[in-house]
Amino acid sequence: MRHPPRSVLLAVTGAAALVGAALVPVVSASGATPACTVQYAVTSQWDTGFQGSVTITNNVAAMSSWSLSFDFAGGQEVTQGWNAKWSQSGTTVTATNESWNGSLGTGASVSAGFLGSSSGSNAVPTMFKLNGTTCNVDAEPTPTPTPTGPPATGSAPALHVSGTKLVDAGGAAHRLLGVNRSGGEFMCVQGYGIWDGPVDDAAIKAIADWKANAVRIPLNEECWLGLSNIKPEYAGANYIDAVKELVTRVESYGLTPILDLHWSYGQYTGNSSGCSDVHATCQKPMPDAQYAPSFWSSVAGAFKDDQAAVFDLFNEPYPDRATSTTAQAWQCWRDGGTCPGIGYEVAGMQDLVDSIRGAGARNVIMIGGLAYSNDLSQWLTYKPTDPAGNLVAAYHGYNFNTCADASCWNSALAPVAAQVPLVAGEIGENTCSHAFVDQAMKWFDDRGLSYLGWTWNTWDCSSGPSLISDYSGTPTAYGAGLRDHLQAINP
The missing domain is CATH 3.20.20.80 (Glycosidases)
Structure with missing residues (x-):
């Protein structure tokens, strides 16, 4: 195609008013350190949209790449993001690392932000998963599932x-x-x-x-x-x-x-x-x-x-x-x-x-x-x-x-x-x-x-x-x- 069907350079319309950040608290039933913690914040909001951010902390073994997922419950949609590759399917939002911020050592944190559209309550997500592991709770990390179906074979022909x-x-x-x-x-x-x-x-x-x-x-x-x-x-x-x-x-x-x-x-x-x-x-x-x-x-x-x-x-x-x-x-x-x-x-x-x-x-x-x-x-x-x-x-x-x-x-x-x-x-x-x-x-x-x-x-x-x-x-x-x-x- 001569042009891609869209540009990610989206203009934010309406007057944006700074609001108090809505933070998701770190929950731990027994006081042990969760495998990962995520802080979610709404940093500004206007009639039809808002700006949000996530800060991810890895508390287990170092990882060379990461993927965070969570669900919106109020019909919100991500329209633009930075410091991660943002995508959305239905209510599920996924943020995956950029090539330059994929390494996340033990105890290390990374932040990413986005703009979203909303109407109504703009409910805060309640569950976050990092590479398949539920964050903010006491749980042993679960391995990232191996893709099913035809395996990678390295068989692309010369x-x-x-x-x-x-x-x-x-x-x-x-x-x-x-x-x-x-x-x-x-x-x-x-x-x-x-x-x-x-x-x-x-x-x-x-x-x-x-x-x-x-x-x-x-x-x-x-x-x-x-x-x-x-x-x-x-x-x-x-x-x-x-x-x-x-x-x-x-x-x-x-x-x-x-x-x-x-x-x-x-x-x-x-x-x-x-x-x-x-x-x-x-x-x-x-x-x-x-x-x-x-x-x-x-x-x-x-x-x-x-x-x-x-x-x-x-x-x-x-x-x-x-x-x-x-x-x-x-x-x-x-x-x-x-x-x-x-x-x-x-x-x-x-x-x-x-x-x-x-x-x-x-x-x-x-x-x-x-x-x-x-x-x-x-x-x-x-x-x-x-x-x-x-x-x-x-x-x-x-x-x-x-x-x-x-x-x-x-x-x-x-x-x-x-x-x-x-x-x-x-x-x-x-x-x-x-x-x-x-x-x-x-x-x-x-x-x-x-x-x-x-x-x-x-x-x-x-x-x-x-x-x-x-x-x-x-x-x-x-x-x-x-x-x-x-x-x-x-x-």
């Missing part, structure tokens, strides 16, 4: 291109069938974290339970490179380590990670501009020559020994909206440089392929076409040169796109798929239904091609679209189409 197919190390054809996991492209640049929602074992297992075998992970070049406009806790080594950790976890469940440069630097205010900001806060028409090659050289260096990882060069190019002719747009797409209508120096797809190969990586590379990756009409004509021979054409298809039916797919996509592997890196619809994705999946299935649904996030499926209503994998009405299909073809 991939390469053979003719028109992606194949594994043994030469068997391998289709990429899965989901996108948005968040890494926007949370860091907006200053609120790295991932949008949990990416722990349970969260990845939920994706695997849909019988997916691939996860596309959108990234932000400024966060990866640690530029000065990004908060240090979400930038540079911290961001890179979080990406590496997620890739390792994804692969441990046999899922192919697809690393996608989603948002990039460069000021563009022309036709179809997503923002006027020079920074990587929206989808730009093309990657920039200043930072994008360095981003891919660094990513390639980090994953060159991992042939299971796939690289997606640039989310959704649209130089055709800036330039006056189709030929100019495709030339800009491949060669970069000074492109008509784009005010910054552009890195072409050939530049980025060269950056990856120059770093010693032979990983499979996906490349989307024009019109937000919806137009592949001249992809073969302008295909970059790759000494490794591992290029894949990437298509994005939504019900509201120009090329969104079998007639167009037959004329524009089938010729490409006859010469190189073709992956639909994003398919989706904004109808809270799945009539379009059903049609798309059938067309791609009939030709043995790959596709991934947008997106594994708990947003409003009519504006997103989003596949799930919670991170345990409960599908939306739209997501049910993808889930049921994947489970049917991969029983």
